[in-house]
Amino acid sequence: MIVSTLRAIYGWRWSVLPPVAGVAVMAMVLGALLVAPREVVEGDVQRLLYIHFSSILAAYGAFAIVFLASVVVLWRRDLRWDAVARGAATVGVLFTGLTLATGAIWGKPIWGVYWTWDARLTSTLILFLIYAAYLLARSMADELDEQAARFAAVFAIIGALDIPLIMMSVRWWRTLHPQPIVLRGAERPALPPEMLIVMIVAFIGVGALAVWLGVLRTETEWLAKRTAALRAAADRREGA
Amino acid sequence: MNAGLAVVAKDLRLAWRDRAGWASAGAFATIAVLTYSFAFDLATGDIRPLLPGVLWTTFLFASIFAGGQSFARESEEGTFDALLLAPVPATVIYLGKATANVIAMLVIEFAQLLLATILFDTNLLSPELLVIVFIGTVGAVALTTLLSTMSASMRGRAMLLPVMALPLLIPLLIGAVRATGASLDLESGTAPWTLLLGVFALWSALLSVLLFPMAVER
Numbered sequence: 411m412i413v414s415t416l417r418a419i420y421g422w423r424w425s426v427l428p429p430v431a432g433v434a435v436m437a438m439v440l441g442a443l444l445v446a447p448r449e450v451v452e453g454d455v456q457r458l459l460y461i462h463f464s465s466i467l468a469a470y471g472a473f474a475i476v477f478l479a480s481v482v483v484l485w486r487r488d489l490r491w492d493a494v495a496r497g498a499a500t501v502g503v504l505f506t507g508l509t510l511a512t513g514a515i516w517g518k519p520i521w522g523v524y525w526t527w528d529a530r531l532t533s534t535l536i537l538f539l540i541y542a543a544y545l546l547a548r549s550m551a552d553e554l555d556e557q558a559a560r561f562a563a564v565f566a567i568i569g570a571l572d573i574p575l576i577m578m579s580v581r582w583w584r585t586l587h588p589q590p591i592v593l594r595g596a597e598r599p600a601l602p603p604e605m606l607i608v609m610i611v612a613f614i615g616v617g618a619l620a621v622w623l624g625v626l627r628t629e630t631e632w633l634a635k636r637t638a639a640l641r642a643a644a645d646r647r648e649g650a
Numbered sequence: 651m652n653a654g655l656a657v658v659a660k661d662l663r664l665a666w667r668d669r670a671g672w673a674s675a676g677a678f679a680t681i682a683v684l685t686y687s688f689a690f691d692l693a694t695g696d697i698r699p700l701l702p703g704v705l706w707t708t709f710l711f712a713s714i715f716a717g718g719q720s721f722a723r724e725s726e727e728g729t730f731d732a733l734l735l736a737p738v739p740a741t742v743i744y745l746g747k748a749t750a751n752v753i754a755m756l757v758i759e760f761a762q763l764l765l766a767t768i769l770f771d772t773n774l775l776s777p778e779l780l781v782i783v784f785i786g787t788v789g790a791v792a793l794t795t796l797l798s799t800m801s802a803s804m805r806g807r808a809m810l811l812p813v814m815a816l817p818l819l820i821p822l823l824i825g826a827v828r829a830t831g832a833s834l835d836l837e838s839g840t841a842p843w844t845l846l847l848g849v850f851a852l853w854s855a856l857l858s859v860l861l862f863p864m865a866v867e868r
Contacts (some may be wrong), residue, residue: 484864539817547814550804561800564865565814568793568857572818575850579821582841583828 427622434615438464441608455519459605460612462512465505466534467613468620472502473541475624477570480563489635492559495566496548497628499541501620506538529584533577540569553635554642653738657746658753665754668723675716676758682708683762687769698772699837702830705766705774706823709783710790710816713755717794718801718811725802740863748795748858755787778833782844786826789851790819796858800865822850 442460449456479495482488513531514524525531544566551558601609665672686704690697697704724730733743763774763783797815801807825846831838 536817536820543810543814543817547801547804547810550806550810558804560867561804561865564800564861565797567861568796568818571853571857572821575821575853579824579846579850582839582843582846583824 423622423625427618427625431615431618431622434611434618436615438608438612438615441611446605446608447602452520455516458512458516460608461616462509462516463609464612464616465512466509468616469502469505469509469537471617472498472505472620472624473537473570476502476541476544476566480566480570483559483563484567487556487560489554489556489559490632492548492563493628493631493635495563496545496631497624497626499544499548499566500627501624503538503541503545504623505616505620506534506541510534510538527584529577529581532580532584533573536576536580537573540572541566544569553631553638653736654742654746654749657733657738657743658749661747661750662753664723665750668719671719671723672716672754672758675712675719675754676761678715679708679712679758679762680765682711683766683769697770698834699831701766701770701772701774701834702827702836705762705830706786706826708762709755709759709787709826710819710823711812712758713751713787713790714794714798714812714815716755716758717751717791717798718807721795721798721802722807730799730802734866740866741859744795744799744859744862747799748792748855751795752787752791755791756784759783759787772834774834776833779830782826782829782833782847785844785847785851786822786829789822789847789854792851792855792858793818796862796865799862822847822854825850 438460442457446457446460448454475498476495479491479498482491483495510531513534517526518524544562547565548558548562551561683704686700686708687697690700690704721730724733734740736743763779766772767774794811794815797818798807798811801810801814804810825843828838828841829843829847832843
């Protein structure tokens with residue numbers, strides 16, 4: 411029952427995801443630029459909030475999928491989950507990069523610098539590095555190398571379990587130190603309704619885009635594996 | 651237990667026979683410490699505040715370098731497969747390898763501490779600091795041993811290993827540098843750095859022991 415429902419939902423991926431992602435992302439851009447009011451303190455640059463925040467949520471979601479898929483790779487030894495993990499990791503790295511980039515653009519006028527070794531910035535950067543290393547390591551081996559898939563899965567699991575330690579250590583490292591630029595600790599006023607609506611649209615748009623890209627990447631990955639398998643089989647037949 | 655000791659003995663014997671490999675890790679560490687001191691000497695008159703960072707970046711790079719070597723040989727000669735065929739649990743093989751690597755790294759690190767004590771006129775051989783170095787080494791080597799097994803069969807391993815290991819080791823680096831700084835009476839904040847180091851060492855050892863059998867299963 412659940413499986414067939416999931417299959418049916420998955421069957422809609424081409425008809426549903428691209429239009430939803432396209433429309434919602436356009437709506438987010440228009441909403442952020444036109445509908446949402448200008449933030450009083452930070453000015454227009456604050457309009458980056460919508461893409462910045464929804465990107466990091468998409469990245470966290472993608473990394474959670476990498477972790478789960480990696481556990482399944484070790485458990486079931488099914489290379490399809492390796493493709494899922496790789497697809498999700500690509501999306502996660504992409505959106506973490508987007509978060510870092512929009513954050514830097516936002517930081518310059520507000521904090522006066524593109525980058526500061528604040529705890530949250532630092533741990534996001536480390537997250538980016540870990541999953542970039544994962545992708546690099548996985549791409550160094552053949553698609554069909556089951557051993558390499560398992561190595562990558564082990565690395566992804568270690569990376570995911572390292573995140574709490576990284577966050578804790580980086581927080582101790584930074585907050586016990588005088589900060590050159592004081593991040594505005596004061597609580598942000600609750601978002602006005604227009605901003606909230608744009609934010610929700612941004613969640614939908616970026617979320618759908620991330621899922622779509624993840625699915626695309628996963629299926630590409632899986633097709634690459636099948637091609638490699640077919641090619642290997644053809645080579646064997648020629649050799650025989 | 652005996653099997654574990656046999657693996658430790660075998661790896662230490664290998665390390666001894668393959669002195670050149672480990673000696674080059676040691677030479678690398680020495681050169682790194684010297685290079686840092688030349689490079690920073692111009693920037694700052696007092697190099698002492700930089701000492702914890704110099705020591706730990708050197709230790710981490712040396713352990714990655716040496717760890718990568720210890721498996722490269724096994725995979726080149728195909729002896730690792732033979733080792734896995736032995737009727738002992740993979741965990742024991744891992745523990746044996748990691749122990750041998752920890753021992754070899756501690757020798758290298760002790761030599762560096764001695765060298766730095768002379769070069770920087772700072773006593774780096776206090777019991778407190780030796781304990782910190784020991785805990786940090788266990789934490790780092792546990793992880794690099796696992797990662798080097800995994801990357802041994804991959805292309806571009808030499809580049810890959812630091813790229814994979816260093817981001818994971820950042821909590822250890824932060825904890826070790828700060829704890830070392832505290833033991834040298836440098837300003838290092840009030841967080842329980844040694845505890846962080848201990849937690850990380852325990853975490854990486856447990857995780858590696860659990861994951862190693864799954865990673866190497868054929």
